[in-house]
Amino acid sequence: MNTSDILVRLKNKKIGVLYGGLSSEREISIKSGKAVLSALKRLKLKAVGIDATRDVAEKIKKANIDIAYVILHGPMGEDGTIQGMLEIMGIPYTCSGVFASALSMDKDISKKLFRCNGIPTPDWTVIKQFEPFTEIKKYPVVVKPVSQGSALGLTIVKKASQFVAAAKEAFKYDNEIMVENFVSGKEITVAVLNGKALPVIEIVPKGEFYDFKSKYQKGGSRHIIPARISSRAYSNAQSYAEEIFKIFKCKTLCRVDMMIDKSNKIWVLENNTIPGMTATSLVPDASKAIGYDFNNLVLKIVESALYDSKKKEPLRL
Numbered sequence: 001m002n003t004s005d006i007l008v009r010l011k012n013k014k015i016g017v018l019y020g021g022l023s024s025e026r027e028i029s030i031k032s033g034k035a036v037l038s039a040l041k042r043l044k045l046k047a048v049g050i051d052a053t054r055d056v057a058e059k060i061k062k063a064n065i066d067i068a069y070v071i072l073h074g075p076m077g078e079d080g081t082i083q084g085m086l087e088i089m090g091i092p093y094t095c096s097g098v099f100a101s102a103l104s105m106d107k108d109i110s111k112k113l114f115r116c117n118g119i120p121t122p123d124w125t126v127i128k129q130f131e132p133f134t135e136i137k138k139y140p141v142v143v144k145p146v147s148q149g150s151a152l153g154l155t156i157v158k159k160a161s162q163f164v165a166a167a168k169e170a171f172k173y174d175n176e177i178m179v180e181n182f183v184s185g186k187e188i189t190v191a192v193l194n195g196k197a198l199p200v201i202e203i204v205p206k207g208e209f210y211d212f213k214s215k216y217q218k219g220g221s222r223h224i225i226p227a228r229i230s231s232r233a234y235s236n237a238q239s240y241a242e243e244i245f246k247i248f249k250c251k252t253l254c255r256v257d258m259m260i261d262k263s264n265k266i267w268v269l270e271n272n273t274i275p276g277m278t279a280t281s282l283v284p285d286a287s288k289a290i291g292y293d294f295n296n297l298v299l300k301i302v303e304s305a306l307y308d309s310k311k312k313e314p315l316r317l
């Protein structure tokens with residue numbers, strides 16, 4: 001379907017951009033949502049912003065939307081929760097469904113699926129709050145919440161004396177934390193749009209690693225496209241990303257984060273089903289590299305909801 005056809009089909013549809021939410025990533029979700037909302041208005045489409053607070057169902061009913069553009073990050077928005085509510089309400093929505101969203105948000109389950117399918121991922125262990133755990137014997141490690149995004153609560157721990165503080169920080173965001181073997185090398189990411197991998201991006205953070213500030217502050221990192229890696233590693237990275245898109249049963253869009261070590265081996269870290277759409281985000285940069293400006297990218301994502309519109313019957317309340 002070309003751009004003109006999509007715009008015609010959307011002409012009489014009211015699109016609700018769900019942003020904000022209740023997670024620690026609320027601020028970033030608002031930025032992403034407002035960027036998407038502006039793009040939809042530039043495309044002359046009927047769109048309204050909806051802050052997904054606890055009364056989001058009432059707000060959606062009041063707005064009387066036909067399609068939900070979900071741009072919520074973190075728990076309660078990216079983990080299948082809001083998707084389940086929209087399924088019950090009979091409202092078509094963008095990107096992945098309940099299953100893919102829930103699997104991807106849980107880093108422990110994601111890594112188990114990677115490993116079951118032969119996709120290399122660093123060794124890890126999970127620690128539950130207030131429960132005993134096996135002493136960490138080898139450093140450095142990465143300590144992070146099991147279900148969180150945007151590198152919130154993440155610390156690279158280089159020695160045992162730093163571990164307790166790092167664990168306390170991660171437990172602020174989740175009652176389960178992951179301790180993952182640290183991989184030294186280049187950080188890369190691969191977005192997948194409708195099953196096809198976009199160009200591989202090499203991330204060069206200003207700080208020690210790609211943390212919250214590096215992700216969202218202007219000048220916090222450089223995005224190098226194409227990534228400065230071997231052709232074989234480039235191809236493997238794209239193949240892993242496309243395979244994960246299929247395994248997790250993603251829809252429309254995902255972004256897979258990886259590391260490449262000094263021996264040129266790729267290690268997959270996690271899958272993101274609702275990547276950021278801010279001015280400093282990775283997916284808009286990757287799509288731009290293949291000729292999709294921000295407006296076209298947003299339109300392509302909205303198009304995915306049209307395929308579901310015939311399947312859903314609105315809930316009459």
